[in-house]
Amino acid sequence: MTDNHLSAEDSSSLENLLAEIGSGREAVLPLLQAVQEKYGYLPETALRWLAANSGLPETALWEVATFYPQFRHCPAGKYEIHVCHGTACHVKGAPRISDAIRRYLKIPDGADTDPEKIFTLREVACLGCCTLAPAMQIGDLTFGHLTPASIGTALEDFLRYEVERTNPQIEPEVSDTDAEIRISMVSCCIARGCGEVRDAAEEFLRQTGVRAKLKEVGCVGLCYQTPMLEIISADKSSHLYLRVRPEDVGELLLRHFTPPGLLRHATATLAVKLDHLLGKAPAEEKSDRENAPGQLLIALEDCGRFAPCDLREYQSGGGFEALRKALDMTHAEIIGEIGTSGLRGRGGGGYPTAKKWRQVRENSGAEKYLIMNGDEGDPGAFMDRMLMESYPFRLIEGMSIAALAVGARRGILYIRAEYPLAVRRMREALRVAENARLLGDDILGSQFSFSLEIRQGMGSFVCGEETALISSLEGRRGFPRPRPPYPAESGFRNRPTLVNNVETFAVIPWIIRHGGEKFAAVGTGSSSGTKVFALAGRVRNGGLIEVPMGISVREIIERFGGGMEEGHALKAVQIGGPSGGCLPANLCDTPVDYEALAGTGAIMGSGGLVVLDERDCLVDLARYFMAFICQQSCGRCVPCRIGTGQMLEILEKLCAGTAREKELQELEKLAGYVKDASLCGLGQTAPNTVLTTLRYFREEYEAHLRGNCPAGRCGQLARYFITDNCIGCTRCAQICPVEAIAFTPYERHVIDQEKCVRCGLCAYACQAITLEQICRD
Amino acid sequence: MPGLIIDGKPVDVPTGATVLEAARKLGIDIPTLCFAPGFEAGAGCMVCAVRIDGKLRPSCATVAREGMVVESETADIMSARRQAAELILRHHAGDCEAPCQTVFPTGLHIPAMLRLVAAGKFDSALELVLRETPLLSLVAEVEDAPYERACRRAQHDGAVNIGGIVKHLSARENQQGTPSAPACREKINRKALLNSPGATGLAAAYFLLREGVSCAVCGKIQELPFPGDMAREIRRLEQMGLETTVGSAPEPDVIISPPESNPAQPDNVFICREEPNLFACLRAGRKLAGEVLRYLKIDAGTFSRRRSVHLGSISPEEMAVFLKNASAEARTEFSGKTAAAEISREAKRCLHCDCRAAADCRLREVAEKLGASFSRHGDRPFAFAVRDHNPRIIYEPGKCIACGLCEKLSEKNGVTAGLCLVGRGLGIKAGMPLDDWSRLAQLAQAEEYARVCPAGALALRD
Incomplete structure (x- = not known):
């Protein structure tokens, strides 16, 4: 394509897009997404063509194209590097990773692409791989536990992988045996090498001719134990192996399967190869899941057992029974059952689900809509992604029951653009469900008709707010609207609309199958049932956990997180992402309960739990969240648009040690104002981290006023220093990206503090380099 | 007809009316910036905030409901409105006055x-x-x-x-x-007596005379230590109506006196300090005239320095x-x-630093009314910039407060390539589709755009 006009080929493919997607206002976002998919960015010529041929005003295309952060306006490099700047990654040093990539690829300041146009660097809110922190994603490969020093290797590995890639995607044959090899395959496990383990297992089956079903299952929640291999032998006994390496796979499988005679030769070769490794493969283990009886699985029911998109399996475990049962109930009975369960919206606010459903039901109007809010954008939370990747049918069932109860015939799944696998699995599940007539007209022989479609977000956190989400669906920028009217009265297309979070829909089938009372029996009086948390940060075992409400935060850390990292003490827990707050260690006995948490100034939020220790600076954390909020503010209302910007300015000054007492007071005043006056939930909860850290860790703010960061995190308040242990090995000088250390062999090295950018690379390279506080006290 | 209560006063409004409309019906003045009649409510600037059920809500976008209890004039709401105006001013890159x-x-x-x-x-x-x-x-x-x-x-x-x-x-x-002499307002029946005025006193007299207050000098006009044709200036003041020949005016409403001569000060005596510097005298004189006018309850809206x-x-x-x-x-x-x-x-070397909309800027007016501080501390986040492609209208993006009214006007007039809000968050500003500013030149309805902009970002060239 040239700069000035569109080739005939391009315009005909755009014509096809237009014919396929449509050209109404609601088509704006999907059309632009399709254009970006095709070109990698939004070329001006394509936008002009769209404006001229779709009948859409240029203003409409442009306001949307400039609002959503994922839209690009200049060509990108061949590959996009997404560096996760989620909470867990931030805590573990994501900014240094970004800086290191910039330096390694020589990306100029202000640009995002290297001069050779191979890589484009993007900082994303959260990849949802918090247990791998700090992490980055290139294409479908995720790299975890990065250090500034490992960037070069990772990028070289990626390029080598791209060259060698032979596209080995062969669908495993369904065999007529009960034997199964289960490997969890959701985004974060894939990042930990489950893909390689799967390939190894596939190779084993191909070489040996062993008859077993190779099954990719949904999330098992035990992120720190993956890659995990579960072998179900022909006698249906289950054998679980944790932290499997690809080279172990053959041996493990040979323990449970005997290859047929024909291929003895191949097996023999394999066995010889395996001789070297014998004894190194992991031993069979009992799942921690069984070891931790406190974990009651409702949202994560059947965790790790089913192939996500296999309908037969889902049904074999009771899938769609709840829908069948609901079809025999009146809508009042369904809503009544949900009411009995005491279920509250799992998106963060905790609004009683039955109350919301009743409002939608009672609003007259032939046309009603149902929306699943899958725009999980909290840095530090990934339970919705996991639910969509692992249990697509359960979500369809939950939504269908809700639609039946409120009287909606059409539903939309709004899914975050950063979750391509979730979109793929949901799309596949919708196709399967439609074919099985579980969606569409006259479902299961009843009068009930319900259809679902998928829409994707475009990287805008505020679209997780229900009215902003609706604006986005209507083809506008994601501006929230003042409430009332609530979506239950007038939402999508000005019709009554039910918007619920993914996790809320995920527990609906369970409640209908087991009855509301059974759900209500779990948890506390006002907060019933269970809650899924993404546990990350300074704990030994991060991962997804489902716990009964009412359990204390400390118990979660001890029992599910395996305690703190060796040698470090709990300082605080950040709960609920940017809308949540920080619980100090002495309040960690607070039960997980909407009201109890609100009492501390934090909120339940969507369920991110990031554990912090003495190495973490809470002023820096507050600054991090405020920077996130500023980037994500839609810009509609002044308190959020400008107020948070001003708060960030003060927090940045604090982290740089240049703030004054007066500004700290100003920060507190602004926090109160932004909370009080913002239009939507994003702004109203934005100051929570600042307010809770000011409440519980004020002395840390005051230390920053004196130019001192007790945790040594705030780069500008600390410097690297070479101790007397230096033997002059020059490793630090070689690795320093800015030549702040002179190359002087056998002499004690010195860091030029003027040049030093505090990337910490030298400290990774040499033990003799330590971080030292600059203290003005 | 929902009935609601605002600041304790009941009011009925038609179904669908907003809280702002209801308040205006009661004569309660709520300032607005991003709201303009005939357009969808902006719900953005928050200077129209009221408190309903303990929450601050934009009154322009909140539909009145039966039984609603609204607070509008409390100190904390005023402070929230003022805070909103201050935040907006902080991001408003331009000078009202040069x-x-x-x-x-x-x-x-x-x-x-x-x-x-x-x-x-x-x-x-x-x-x-x-x-x-x-x-x-x-x-x-x-x-x-x-x-x-x-x-x-x-x-x-x-x-x-x-x-x-x-x-x-x-x-x-x-x-x-x-x-x-400058044009003076018609004389009203108010009289000021100036006791031996110097430059400050004469400057005050100048403004009082301009605003229609009669002035007379008692005692002697001081010798001024500044060069210039003093006699000519006294003649000018006389032309404006200053009486210099009377010894003392009968029953003046106010007396303007040097500090030392009046130890006991009744209400209507204003102290007039002569300064060593002419400009300081003029400044003090103007200020003094303002105080006198306020004391005499003379509406001189145009007089106070903005x-x-x-x-x-x-x-x-x-x-x-x-x-x-x-x-x-x-x-x-x-x-x-x-x-x-x-x-x-x-x-012609003048840079025209002043704002074209200074006299009729809603932002300035609202901020003044709310008592907002106009001073900016810290760095300015936006640069001063000018888009002057259009022969009639000038756009200064730094001044844009992202109210969205120009976008709504484009939509209302069916202008498919007109001004719209571009970007998000802190960076959201009025802009042109595809950043194609050349098309601003063809933008019709320039007057309408200028009229609708509340912050002088869009203003007529002359």
Whole structure:
């Protein structure tokens, strides 16, 4: 394509897009997404063509194209590097990773692409791989536990992988045996090498001719134990192996399967190869899941057992029974059952689900809509992604029951653009469900008709707010609207609309199958049932956990997180992402309960739990969240648009040690104002981290006023220093990206503090380099 | 017909009416910025916030409901509205008044004067100067014209020779023989007595006379230590109605006196301090006149000095923006014989730092009314910029407050490639689709856009 006009080929493919997607206002976002998919960015010529041929005003295309952060306006490099700047990654040093990539690829300041146009660097809110922190994603490969020093290797590995890639995607044959090899395959496990383990297992089956079903299952929640291999032998006994390496796979499988005679030769070769490794493969283990009886699985029911998109399996475990049962109930009975369960919206606010459903039901109007809010954008939370990747049918069932109860015939799944696998699995599940007539007209022989479609977000956190989400669906920028009217009265297309979070829909089938009372029996009086948390940060075992409400935060850390990292003490827990707050260690006995948490100034939020220790600076954390909020503010209302910007300015000054007492007071005043006056939930909860850290860790703010960061995190308040242990090995000088250390062999090295950018690379390279506080006290 | 209660007062409004409409029906004044009748509510600026159920809500976008209890005039709501205005002002990159005007002791609109001079309209320029400048003959004689130091062009290639131009106008007036007086309001039945006035007192008299208050001098007018044709200035004041011959006026409403002469001070005695510096005297005199007018309960809305946002120091890029519309010539010094054409040429060096919308800017008005602080601390997040592609309308993006009214106007008028909000978050601003600013030139309905903009970001060229 040239700069000035569109080739005939391009315009005909755009014509096809237009014919396929449509050209109404609601088509704006999907059309632009399709254009970006095709070109990698939004070329001006394509936008002009769209404006001229779709009948859409240029203003409409442009306001949307400039609002959503994922839209690009200049060509990108061949590959996009997404560096996760989620909470867990931030805590573990994501900014240094970004800086290191910039330096390694020589990306100029202000640009995002290297001069050779191979890589484009993007900082994303959260990849949802918090247990791998700090992490980055290139294409479908995720790299975890990065250090500034490992960037070069990772990028070289990626390029080598791209060259060698032979596209080995062969669908495993369904065999007529009960034997199964289960490997969890959701985004974060894939990042930990489950893909390689799967390939190894596939190779084993191909070489040996062993008859077993190779099954990719949904999330098992035990992120720190993956890659995990579960072998179900022909006698249906289950054998679980944790932290499997690809080279172990053959041996493990040979323990449970005997290859047929024909291929003895191949097996023999394999066995010889395996001789070297014998004894190194992991031993069979009992799942921690069984070891931790406190974990009651409702949202994560059947965790790790089913192939996500296999309908037969889902049904074999009771899938769609709840829908069948609901079809025999009146809508009042369904809503009544949900009411009995005491279920509250799992998106963060905790609004009683039955109350919301009743409002939608009672609003007259032939046309009603149902929306699943899958725009999980909290840095530090990934339970919705996991639910969509692992249990697509359960979500369809939950939504269908809700639609039946409120009287909606059409539903939309709004899914975050950063979750391509979730979109793929949901799309596949919708196709399967439609074919099985579980969606569409006259479902299961009843009068009930319900259809679902998928829409994707475009990287805008505020679209997780229900009215902003609706604006986005209507083809506008994601501006929230003042409430009332609530979506239950007038939402999508000005019709009554039910918007619920993914996790809320995920527990609906369970409640209908087991009855509301059974759900209500779990948890506390006002907060019933269970809650899924993404546990990350300074704990030994991060991962997804489902716990009964009412359990204390400390118990979660001890029992599910395996305690703190060796040698470090709990300082605080950040709960609920940017809308949540920080619980100090002495309040960690607070039960997980909407009201109890609100009492501390934090909120339940969507369920991110990031554990912090003495190495973490809470002023820096507050600054991090405020920077996130500023980037994500839609810009509609002044308190959020400008107020948070001003708060960030003060927090940045604090982290740089240049703030004054007066500004700290100003920060507190602004926090109160932004909370009080913002239009939507994003702004109203934005100051929570600042307010809770000011409440519980004020002395840390005051230390920053004196130019001192007790945790040594705030780069500008600390410097690297070479101790007397230096033997002059020059490793630090070689690795320093800015030549702040002179190359002087056998002499004690010195860091030029003027040049030093505090990337910490030298400290990774040499033990003799330590971080030292600059203290003005 | 939902009935609601605002600040304790019940009111019924038609179904669908907003809380703002209900309040206005009750005569409760709620300021607005991003709201304009006939357009969908903005719900953005939050200067119209009210409290409903404990929560601050934009009254422009909240539909009145039966039984709603609304608070509007409490101290905490006023403080929230003020906070909103202050946040907006902080991000408003422009000057309401040019620095020279702010520094000039009586707030003379110097850029307007320079525009008249540049256009060769010397008489109108003189009229403008006389309206705001007492003791012009003395002002013209002040060495080095201190207000020139504030001229933004001083940072670049020398200030505009404003002092020379004022001097020229004064000399011009001198040549006319009898001094001219500014237009004064019709006399009202209020009388001020000036006890031995000096420059401060005379300046106060000048403004009081202009506003229709009768003034008389008792005692002797002080000898002023400043050069200039004092006799001419007294004649001018007499022309405006100053009585200098009466010994003492019968029953004055106010007395303006030097500090030492009146130890016991009744309410109506105003102390008048003479300063060693002429400009300080003028400033004090104007301030004193304002106090007297307020005491006499005379509506002089146009009199009080308005508050102004200031750009502060500017970057070289911003300087380039300012220089674009000014003559590139270097500063000229004048002599008595300098031709009028040359003086006009010098006036063309003015950077026009003032805001075109300064007089009818809703943002300025609302912020003043709310008592917001106009001072900015810390760095300015946006640069001053000008988009002047259109022959009739000028767009200054730094001043945009993202109210979205221009976008709504585009939509209403079916302009598919008109102004719209571009971007998100802190960076959201009015812009053109595809960043194609050349099309701003063809933008019709320039007047409508200028009228709808509440912050002077869009303003008519002249």
